[in-house]
């Protein structure tokens with residue numbers, strides 16, 4: 352074969368796959384969006400993801416403009432036997448939106464939100480961010496349960512489960528997912544809802560990007576507009592006492608009251624008071640969605656029990672709460688994640704949390720305990736692919752820093768913290784808080800739902816075409 356007629360797909364010496372240049376030109380001509388290749392002006396920016404630790408070099412990036420582009424890209428990937436990844440918001444910890452030497456189906460141009468206020472639903476393009484959804488729904492006094500940072504992709508966050516400020520009130524993001532349009536591995540577009548392809552909808556509710564490219568999501572929205580929310584911080588000396596109180600409190604609190612616990616270092620600038628800046632503290636991030644006139648009353652006993660060193664809790668528009676940390680966590684920093692589900696916060700667990708939570712290595716690093724109870728517990732553990740409905744918290748330890756020179760420091764801290772706490776955990780972890788940790792860990796996270804997921808995978812993706820994800824292998 353003549354060299355000129357074929358392209359080594361990575362542009363690097365490790366390229367294992369070659370595809371006829373003509374085929375690439377045909378794909379490029381057929382797309383409404385762009386086909387980006389190594390050497391193109393946009394390539395370096397297009398291959399970057401949120402986690403600066405990830406440095407992958409795809410051979411082709413198909414930045415799709417519509418469903419037809421997605422179908423063309425899926426067919427091209429399959430016909431040319433390419434490794435394929437799906438990129439939504441690009442936030443995945445392990446960089447699972449991108450791949451080395453393969454084809455990235457980049458959905459970042461499929462960004463739209465259509466709110467139906469009468470039906471209380473919102474239709475969202477597969478490459479949208481949660482900021483897009485918050486912006487669109489807020490105008491109608493509505494909100495969809497999402498995460499805590501508005502730049503995160505709707506695609507990855509939803510398909511993995513979706514935890515956030517509204518979890519206790521409205522359930523996980525997947526509990527509000529009514530339908531999805533999916534391009535399957537064979538290039539066919541199907542709609543999964545309660546009437547058709549119900550098995551696929553079940554799997555999409557937690558099974559990640561294993562089953563196809565979701566080009567559009569339909570969500571139930573909730574009448575939530577202004578919430579009473581924000582952070583409260585306390586001195587580390589009070590952390591054990593706060594944690595002991597919190598472990599009971601959050602299992603009994605009304606569903607309208609959500610609060611996640613954190614170890615943190617106070618950012619070194621306004622609006623934080625000077626005497627607290629750079630201080631290692633513990634905190635709660637609250638979100639109350641009950642009647643605003645009852646908010647002060649609700650927080651009165653908490654404030655009386657543990658007078659906070661910092662109290663920024665008050666009325667705030669929901670999208671503002673969602674984007675409160677966006678500026679603190681811009682794209683491109685080094686991130687190392689370790690996670691677990693947790694049923695109980697024993698005295699021993701609290702002791703170990705204090706040991707590591709008091710040694711946070713950098714200002715951006717943190718540990719969060721996100722409650723997954725309240726409305727999320729109303730759904731049975733086999734009703735969706737998301738198995739850990741009996742867990743009380745999703746725990747995440749993240750080492751974060753802008754400087755690549757600190758990569759080992761933040762990684763070691765997170766690993767040691769996790770090593771100590773993991774034996775006290777429920778076993779598996781929330782897949783969206785994991786790096787690439789192997790098959791056993793994925794199985795532990797889906798527990799007895801894994802077999803059913805593997806059977807659905809065999810039906811919709813028998814060759815494991817979509818495997819750049821927390822992979823569920825097709826049942827044999």
Ligand SMILES: Cc1cc2nc3c(=O)[nH]c(=O)nc-3n(C[C@H](O)[C@H](O)[C@H](O)COP(=O)(O)OP(=O)(O)OC[C@H]3O[C@@H](n4cnc5c(N)ncnc54)[C@H](O)[C@@H]3O)c2cc1C
Nearest residue numbers: 439440441442443447448498499504506507508514560565
């Ligand atoms: C700063 C930060 C804050 C976070 N906060 C939260 C939080 O509060 N709650 C929470 O639950 N999670 C949170 N996460 C985790 C987040 O849910 C995952 O990182 C998720 O994978 C991000 O989705 P994405 O679309 O941005 O990622 P990408 O990297 O683009 O994609 C990740 C994976 O999702 C799949 N995927 C994405 N879009 C689609 C699609 N349209 N169709 C099919 N597959 C798709 C692909 O398989 C891909 O491998 C946070 C992450 C970060 C970095």
